[in-house]
Amino acid sequence: MSASLEKGINALKEVIDAPIASYFNSCVHCGLCAEACLFYTETDDPQYTPIHKLEPLRRVYRQEYTLLGRLAKLLGLSKPVTDAELAEWKPLVYDSCTLCGRCSLVCPVGNDIVYMVRKLREGMAVAGHAPDGLVGASTRSVETGSPMGVKLPAVQAQMRHVQAETGIEIPLDVEGAEYLVLMSSMEIINFPEYLGAIARIMKQAGKTWTLCSTGFEATNSGIQIGVSDIAKVLVQRIVDGAEKLKVETVISPECGHAYTALRWEGPNLIGRPYTFQVLHILEVLDGFREQGLLRTSGLEQAKLTFHDPCQLVRRGGVFEQPRRLLKMVAKDFVEMNDAGKMNWCCGGGDGVSAIEEAEPLRLQAFQVKKRQLEASGAQTLVTACANCRIVLEEGLEHYQMNIPVVGLTETLAEHLVQGE
Amino acid sequence: MAITDDGDFKQAVDDLSRAAQRLLAARFVENVLELGKDARLKGVVNAAKRSDITEDELALAFQSAKAASVDSYTQCGHQCDWDSQAGHFVAQAALACLKPEPGAAWEAATHARMARTCASIAGGSGTDNSEALAQYRIVTEFLKS
Numbered sequence: 001m002s003a004s005l006e007k008g009i010n011a012l013k014e015v016i017d018a019p020i021a022s023y024f025n026s027c028v029h030c031g032l033c034a035e036a037c038l039f040y041t042e043t044d045d046p047q048y049t050p051i052h053k054l055e056p057l058r059r060v061y062r063q064e065y066t067l068l069g070r071l072a073k074l075l076g077l078s079k080p081v082t083d084a085e086l087a088e089w090k091p092l093v094y095d096s097c098t099l100c101g102r103c104s105l106v107c108p109v110g111n112d113i114v115y116m117v118r119k120l121r122e123g124m125a126v127a128g129h130a131p132d133g134l135v136g137a138s139t140r141s142v143e144t145g146s147p148m149g150v151k152l153p154a155v156q157a158q159m160r161h162v163q164a165e166t167g168i169e170i171p172l173d174v175e176g177a178e179y180l181v182l183m184s185s186m187e188i189i190n191f192p193e194y195l196g197a198i199a200r201i202m203k204q205a206g207k208t209w210t211l212c213s214t215g216f217e218a219t220n221s222g223i224q225i226g227v228s229d230i231a232k233v234l235v236q237r238i239v240d241g242a243e244k245l246k247v248e249t250v251i252s253p254e255c256g257h258a259y260t261a262l263r264w265e266g267p268n269l270i271g272r273p274y275t276f277q278v279l280h281i282l283e284v285l286d287g288f289r290e291q292g293l294l295r296t297s298g299l300e301q302a303k304l305t306f307h308d309p310c311q312l313v314r315r316g317g318v319f320e321q322p323r324r325l326l327k328m329v330a331k332d333f334v335e336m337n338d339a340g341k342m343n344w345c346c347g348g349g350d351g352v353s354a355i356e357e358a359e360p361l362r363l364q365a366f367q368v369k370k371r372q373l374e375a376s377g378a379q380t381l382v383t384a385c386a387n388c389r390i391v392l393e394e395g396l397e398h399y400q401m402n403i404p405v406v407g408l409t410e411t412l413a414e415h416l417v418q419g420e
Numbered sequence: 421m422a423i424t425d426d427g428d429f430k431q432a433v434d435d436l437s438r439a440a441q442r443l444l445a446a447r448f449v450e451n452v453l454e455l456g457k458d459a460r461l462k463g464v465v466n467a468a469k470r471s472d473i474t475e476d477e478l479a480l481a482f483q484s485a486k487a488a489s490v491d492s493y494t495q496c497g498h499q500c501d502w503d504s505q506a507g508h509f510v511a512q513a514a515l516a517c518l519k520p521e522p523g524a525a526w527e528a529a530t531h532a533r534m535a536r537t538c539a540s541i542a543g544g545s546g547t548d549n550s551e552a553l554a555q556y557r558i559v560t561e562f563l564k565s
Binding site for chain 1 (some may be wrong): 426454483493494499500502508534540
């Protein structure tokens with residue numbers, strides 16, 4: 001056994017906890033999780049059945065933590081998990097799983113398959129079987145603070161660009177501000193309009209806010225690749241920044257997994273509760289709406305629909321907020337089939353879009369989104385995740401569908417009552 | 421009237437017809453075209469500059485600009501190459517030229533500025549807003565013509 005494989009197997013042994021043991025014992029092999037996974041439904045390939053993706057973890061569990069399994073191992077009657085097998089499983093654990101959570105939701109015995117895949121990724125990463133794209137992103141996150149190599153001068157350049165465009169000063173490192181606004185590298189690089197929208201909305205709402213020079217990045221590639229130590233470092237940076245600036249609320253940007261990482265997993269990763277609250281930008285905006293601090297005028301004329309990012313709606317419960325917000329600016333809003341908690345993933349979440357070799361499969365899986373959109377008759381697709389946005393645009397371009405994709409925050413900002 | 425700030429800029433371009441906005445926006449893109457490496461963009465700009473272009477030709481140019489824009493996104497988790505990203509914003513500016521909605525000229529202008537910002541980040545200098553000044557000159561000349 002190679003040293004890396006041994007470390008990987010040890011990591012798998014360590015991550016197997018009571019929930020995982022009960023999940024494996026509870027599985028009734030019904031196959032419902034297969035029908036919930038877009039990589040299975042769009043390929044009809046049984047290897048993409050979610051519970052099957054966990055086979056190496058199941059074997060380690062059985063061989064290490066069950067009486068019969070241990071006996072079989074002792075007698076040389078069980079098949080050990082090998083390096084070659086983990087290499088074979090890499091596309092199943094990473095390329096074809098966006099951790100979207102649809103499988104967990106439909107499981108009749110309540111198995112959280114996403115939780116299990118995350119744990120399997122821990123062992124895969126330690127054994128050296130994480131995809132190069134995610135390894136690179138994680139390395140850059142630790143070294144530069146951003147999975148895409150964005151450094152503070154680039155953020156400052158974008159701040160100046162947005163200041164010039166909006167005429168509003170973008171605050172940096174303001175102690176005592178109410179809100180700390182985080183961004184994803186995707187927004188810094190591809191969607192500067194997000195920061196401009198935040199500036200205009202905060203100005204209208206009369207709220208104080210700031211960016212943080214040592215914690216501007218919201219995304220967490222440690223969560224995606226499955227390395228808790230990296231995930232913890234990245235969460236800690238934000239916590240340090242928020243506590244240094246004494247903010248009341250940290251706003252997670254239009255990014256799915258960043259929200260999961262920071263809001264739901266963060267306190268467990270750092271081992272203590274936060275001294276501030278974490279909200280997704282849509283939760284903040286809906287709060288402003290409720291308090292009368294978000295005032296819009298005019299309506300979008302095109303027929304709009306909303307793509308629910310998996311980590312927001314299914315893992316985070318943010319369902320009503322975007323719909324209430326869209327109601328403010330949409331003349332004609334239509335839901336896609338399966339919208340809300342059963343929405344289909346864009347196909348590129350939780351690191352899949354960073355894996356180049358996964359692209360053909362991702363585009364094949366996009367067919368489910370194509371069907372949803374075609375059935376809806378929508379003319380514009382609104383979402384609230386920068387990664388979803390690009391994956392959707394690529395899929396639409398691939399299938400020659402001319403439907404613009406826009407972010408909800410910027411759409412609202414376009415309709416703010418002028419002069420406020 | 422000489423345009424010297426964004427307030428005058430926006431007011432001046434808002435009053436223009438859709439066709440005039442497209443012609444002006446094309447000039448903004450032309451000014452940053454050197455930052456984009458996608459060969460399709462030159463064709464898009466040439467199309468946008470034609471006052472006799474048909475709706476079908478506009479639609480074709482729009483598709484081409486859209487494809488160039490989507491192809492040049494920096495993917496989530498990939499190392500950002502700011503020079504390439506400048507090219508993406510040139511494509512976005514070209515796409516804005518051809519959008520049927522109002523406000524094409526201003527949108528193209530902001531994307532062109534972002535292209536210059538990306539190029540300056542790649543060069544290690546950050547932005548100095550020079551593209552805005554260049555655009556003020558372009559608008560002033562356009563309004564005179």
